[in-house]
Amino acid sequence: MVDIINQFLQESNQMIDLIKQLVIRSFQVSDEPDVIGLWHLCNLVVPQNDPKKDIEMKLQVQPELFLVGVISNRIISTVMSGYDGHRGWIYYLAVDPDFQKNGIGRCMFEKAEMKLRKLGCSKINLQVRNSNKSVIAFYKHIGFLDDDVLGLGKRL
Numbered sequence: 055m056v057d058i059i060n061q062f063l064q065e066s067n068q069m070i071d072l073i074k075q076l077v078i079r080s081f082q083v084s085d086e087p088d089v090i091g092l093w094h095l096c097n098l099v100v101p102q103n104d105p106k107k108d109i110e111m112k113l114q115v116q117p118e119l120f121l122v123g124v125i126s127n128r129i130i131s132t133v134m135s136g137y138d139g140h141r142g143w144i145y146y147l148a149v150d151p152d153f154q155k156n157g158i159g160r161c162m163f164e165k166a167e168m169k170l171r172k173l174g175c176s177k178i179n180l181q182v183r184n185s186n187k188s189v190i191a192f193y194k195h196i197g198f199l200d201d202d203v204l205g206l207g208k209r210l
């Protein structure tokens with residue numbers, strides 16, 4: 055029992071240490087290779103999306119809502135968001151697998167949420183592939199509910 059408690063305390067301390075070291079800042083152009091590498095590691099790059107183009111376009115619209123998380127000069131997390139005057143949207147929330155389950159995903163999301171709130175946003179939407187079950191569980195855990203809607207999209 056004591057061992058279990060000690061292990062729990064050790065893991066909690068490690069988590070707090072990592073969060074203390076985490077610096078969340080706006081994306082800079084020089085971050086691009088590391089960010090794209092991270093997205094590949096996190097399986098976020100799919101054939102229909104060109105990450106370079108996604109970044110280029112985001113830098114033209116609300117670039118301040120594209121954030122990276124850095125620990126010891128290493129980019130270990132990202133989140134991209136946007137507000138269209140009605141709803142906020144979240145994309146590319148990613149944490150390096152070496153750092154997952156330490157509260158960093160929640161921190162990144164909360165930072166993006168705070169920025170959207172400041173813009174007057176009252177609801178955040180997001181799209182997750184149906185096959186990405188564990189991420190759906192993560193989002194439900196941090197407060198998202200299943201909107202009773204069918205997600206539709208049209209490529210332009």
Ligand SMILES: CC(C)(COP(=O)(O)OP(=O)(O)OC[C@H]1O[C@@H](n2cnc3c(N)ncnc32)[C@H](O)[C@@H]1OP(=O)(O)O)[C@@H](O)C(=O)NCCC(=O)NCCS
Binds near residue numbers: 097160188191
């Ligand atoms: C989703 C992702 C960003 C979560 O990041 P993370 O740093 O591991 O998450 P956190 O440690 O901040 O977790 C926050 C809470 O959610 C819980 N959680 C994390 N992953 C979970 C999962 N798969 N299922 C259920 N709960 C989960 C944690 O236990 C934690 O709970 P607590 O605050 O009550 O202790 C990360 O798993 C990831 O990068 N996945 C791959 C990329 C991806 O698919 N992104 C989503 C694109 S839509």
